[in-house]
Amino acid sequence: MKIADIQVIRFRTTSRNYPTKYGYYYWGKEHPSVASLTKIITDDGLEGYNLGGDQATMDNVVKPLLVGENPLDREKLWQWMSQHPGFSEGLAGMIDSALWDLYGRMVGLPVHKCLGGYRERIKAYASTWPNMGKPEDYAKHAVEMKKKGYKAYKVHAYIYFNPYTWEHAPQLPGFPKADIEVCRAVREAVGPDMVLMLDPFGVYTLEESIWVGHELEKLGYYWLEHPMIETRVEAYRRLCRELDIAVCSPEHAPGGIFTRAEWVLQGASDMSRIDINYGGITGSYKHAMLCQAYGIQCEMHGGGWCNSHILGATPESTCEYFERGLLRPDLDYDKPAPYLKAICDPLDNDGNVLLPTKPGLGMEFVWDYINDNLIKD
Ligand SMILES: [Mg+2]
Incomplete structure (x- = not known):
């Protein structure tokens, strides 16, 4: 079996995300946008899919490396893509995940069963949009999420926002006092038993992070995530020495599993973190296993079709939570995108996500919608 072609299908859809000039996103009115699907095709007619991709990158970078190769040689192709200067980590991760989709479709099993199944439902935390309002708005939202069955809630407070x-603002300075007011309002609203986390998205200095960490300890929060820009490893080591609350990072440090292995050795965080943009399913699973061997948690960043399979193939002691979101009061999160038949992470009444059960990554496409909105270049 050989990879014969890689095609990108582009189509019109809508979005409510807008970029700011500082590089972050905000939520606004629905507007037209373009989405894409990458399809890997073999010489015997098998297919593997993933969301995203553009044809020029496939033609110039991906196809020269992959066409003619056996799509089941995922480890070899992961090594080749990781070593190829033309592949960003995100591109390599997206293609690796599409190869897993192809294999899962071929054998008729969800990817988490191919990796080695452990769980089919995962504890979820409700993960908020940032800049969602005043402390009382977060408190009200947290109570609503508790009523829906969530046992855990993660605050994204004021990020790239004053x-x-x-107004939108650069990443630094952050606003630790305002963030803690949000965290306090949420704790007071939901009571002592709900698991709470804060993700400031790298907006603090070391001294601010120490102050915020101690305030969260008083409020009984579970983890402090990604408090500083993650290229400053020594600052993270010092922070972990100062705090009792668990520090959960790195989320965005480039270098995939190799950078994360160094963080583990350096004691630069208490819980590690990865997602498929930093190594695909192959790399994320490797990192989860490395963390397991060291006896530390690897908390998956973000939900989605690809990340969910790492959770299905690991015990709760290695990867505890599914990040469900981002959520906000004016978003119907349970409604699938118009090009997908279902969301990847339906919630049961007890705050657990039910993992995909269909073959591969588990996505089923609404081809009528995609074909009706096809962009022919
Ligand atoms: Mg985060």
């Missing part, structure tokens, strides 16, 4: 002028 809560005093109510």
Whole structure:
């Protein structure tokens, strides 16, 4: 079996995300946008899919490396893509995940069963949009999520945003006092038993992170995630020495599993973190296993079709939570995108996500919608 072609299908859809000039996103009115699907095709007619991709990158970078290769040689192709300067980590991760989709479709099993199944439902935390309002808005939202069955809630407070002028802003300076007011309002609203986390998205200095960490300890929060820009490893080591609350990072450090292995050795975080943009399913699973061997948690960043399979193939002691979101009061999260038959992470009444059960990554496409909105270049 050989990879014969890689095609990108582009189609019109809508989005409510807008980029700011500082590089972050905000939520607004629905507007037209373009989405894409990458399809890997073999010489005997098998197919593997993933969301995203553009044809020029496939033609110039991916196809020269992959066409003619056996799509089941995922480890070899992962090594080749990791070593190829033309592949960003995100591109390599996307293609690796599409190869897993192809294999899962071929054998008729979800990817987490191919990796080695462990769980079919995962404890979820409700993960908020940032800049969602005042402390009382977060408190109200947290209570609603508790009523839906969630046992855990993660605050994204004020990120690339000034809560005093109510304007978009650069990443630093952050606003630790305003963030802690949100965290306090949420704790007071949901009571002592709900598991709570804060993700400030790298907006603090070391001294601010120490102050915030101690405040969260008083409020009984479970983890402090990604408090500083993650290229400053020594600052993270010092932070972990200062705090009792678990520090969960790195989320965005480039270098995939290799950078994360160094963080583990350096004691730069208490819980590690990865997602498929930093190594695909192959790399994320390797990192989860490395963390397991060291006896530390590897908390998957973000939900989605690809990340969910790492959770299905690991015990709760290695990867505890599914990050469900981002959620906000004016978003119907349970409604699938118009090009997908279902969301990847339906919630049961007890705050657990039910993992995909269909073959491969588990996506089923609404081809009528995609074909009706096809962009022919
Ligand atoms: Mg995060």
